[in-house]
Amino acid sequence: MSTIAVLGAGKIGEALLSGLLHGGRAPTDLLFTERHPERSVELTKRYGVRAVDVPTAAKQADVLVVAVKPQDIEPLLDELAPAITNDTLVVSLCAGLPTALYDRRLPDGVPVVRVMPNTPMVVGEAMSAISAGRHATPAHLSTVEELLSVVGQVVRVPESQQDAVTALSGSGPAYFFYLVEAMIDAGILLGLPRAVAEKLIIQSAVGAAAMLAETGEHPVTLREAVTSPAGTTIMAIRELERHGVRAALLAAIEAARDRSEELGKAHEE
Ligand SMILES: NC(=O)C1=CN([C@@H]2O[C@H](COP(=O)(O)OP(=O)(O)OC[C@H]3O[C@@H](n4cnc5c(N)ncnc54)[C@H](OP(=O)(O)O)[C@@H]3O)[C@@H](O)[C@H]2O)C=CC1
Numbered sequence: 001m002s003t004i005a006v007l008g009a010g011k012i013g014e015a016l017l018s019g020l021l022h023g024g025r026a027p028t029d030l031l032f033t034e035r036h037p038e039r040s041v042e043l044t045k046r047y048g049v050r051a052v053d054v055p056t057a058a059k060q061a062d063v064l065v066v067a068v069k070p071q072d073i074e075p076l077l078d079e080l081a082p083a084i085t086n087d088t089l090v091v092s093l094c095a096g097l098p099t100a101l102y103d104r105r106l107p108d109g110v111p112v113v114r115v116m117p118n119t120p121m122v123v124g125e126a127m128s129a130i131s132a133g134r135h136a137t138p139a140h141l142s143t144v145e146e147l148l149s150v151v152g153q154v155v156r157v158p159e160s161q162q163d164a165v166t167a168l169s170g171s172g173p174a175y176f177f178y179l180v181e182a183m184i185d186a187g188i189l190l191g192l193p194r195a196v197a198e199k200l201i202i203q204s205a206v207g208a209a210a211m212l213a214e215t216g217e218h219p220v221t222l223r224e225a226v227t228s229p230a231g232t233t234i235m236a237i238r239e240l241e242r243h244g245v246r247a248a249l250l251a252a253i254e255a256a257r258d259r260s261e262e263l264g265k266a267h268e269e
């Protein structure tokens with residue numbers, strides 16, 4: 001079994017560690033690096049996984065998963081470059097960062113796969129999109145696919161689509177949480193106790209997601225089935241349209257795509 005090291009065990013790095021453990025990986029097959037010793041102690045206590053430094057991770061792991069913020073990539077690459085060999089596969093989870101950045105900064109031939117996952121990884125329901133860098137082979141892509149299929153679903157996309165993917169599914173869970181939060185507030189406005197409003201909305205979200213995933217019906221068909229003539233739902237839909245919610249979503253996701261592109265450009269030569 002290969003050894004996987006997560007470089008930067010923050011929100012997504014921890015989600016990956018916990019998802020892999022949940023999926024049956026042994027703690028001894030996993031390593032992580034962190035900047036703050038107290039965070040390392042906390043994670044080792046929680047998961048039984050060993051904290052190491054970057055050179056040790058590069059030496060001992062077969063797969064290095066880069067999960068630092070894009071703004072923190074340069075010092076990490078400085079540490080990694082002298083320590084890594086072509087036998088190690090680099091998997092970058094960083095929004096916006098192109099595989100070409102790794103190709104420039106790491107020794108020639110190091111294989112890199114760019115991935116955009118999302119946080120439902122913690123419950124085995126991630127959506128991850130993967131793209132091969134210049135030196136990554138089909139076998140490397142299969143390795144990453146196998147690794148991530150333990151924590152959710154995986155699709156292959158051309159790297160040119162990764163900024164759009166980041167805006168859709170990378171950030172996507174946040175949009176749903178935002179919507180749920182606003183709908184719970186609406187319940188409060190209507191005078192429901194918070195606990196009741198939360199239960200009503202969260203189970204409605206779970207049910208709607210299950211229908212989308214399991215019936216194979218188009219979202220429009222599913223919405224139409226809820227929308228009775230001269231009923232309650234159409235009154236709500238009219239308000240959503242009047243307030244431009246559809247246009248707001250298009251603009252929001254376009255802004256997220258632009259930000260992903262910008263994060264990548266910040267590291268251009
Ligand atoms: N959160 C999400 O939903 C998703 C995030 N991503 C991507 O994953 C990456 C991480 O995001 P996220 O988990 O949210 O961010 P976090 O800030 O939560 O995690 C990054 C962690 O890495 C640590 N770190 C920074 N530099 C180093 C270093 N040189 N060595 C070791 N550890 C280091 C940070 O420490 P410190 O606290 O000091 O900064 C932090 O704990 C980003 O590039 C993001 O684009 C991708 C998909 C989804």
Ligand SMILES: O=C(O)[C@@H]1CCC=N1
Nearest residue numbers: 095166169170171172
């Ligand atoms: O907000 C971000 O930049 C990261 C990338 C996708 C989700 N979270």
